[in-house]
Amino acid sequence: MNSSRITVRRWLSNNGYHETVKKIDEIENKWKETGKHTRRNWWDILSGGKNGKPCIIYGYEFPVLQVAQIRQGKPLTKNAIKINDKETAPPILYTGRWNKN
Numbered sequence: 502m503n504s505s506r507i508t509v510r511r512w513l514s515n516n517g518y519h520e521t522v523k524k525i526d527e528i529e530n531k532w533k534e535t536g537k538h539t540r541r542n543w544w545d546i547l548s549g550g551k552n553g554k555p556c557i558i559y560g561y562e563f564p565v566l567q568v569a570q571i572r573q574g575k576p577l578t579k580n581a582i583k584i585n586d587k588e589t590a591p592p593i594l595y596t597g598r599w600n601k602n
Contacts, residue, residue, distance in 0.1 A: 507591045509543040517584045521547070524561045531559065544569050544590070553578025 549565035567581040572590040
């Protein structure tokens with residue numbers, strides 16, 4: 502599979518973050534059940550908020566991943582975790598859909 506097309510869910514699964522995948526699936530299932538068309542950049546969520554504070558969505562607290570902070574260009578924080586020293590995230594795929602001026 503082309504690494505630039507790998508989904509965050511697949512990357513998390515391939516790298517041992519199975520509990521995080523379950524949280525994402527549960528939240529997205531809630532959105533579908535309620536008819537919401539919410540979209541979320543999970544890499545942003547997994548890179549944490551201000552000063553690496555974990556993000557909470559619908560009561561689910563997400564871990565802060567070092568690889569997500571690197572990918573999103575955020576400073577690394579002490580609470581950022583990694584399971585494997587060789588973790589690398591797929592590159593950001595620019596589609597032109599949400600251009601910033």
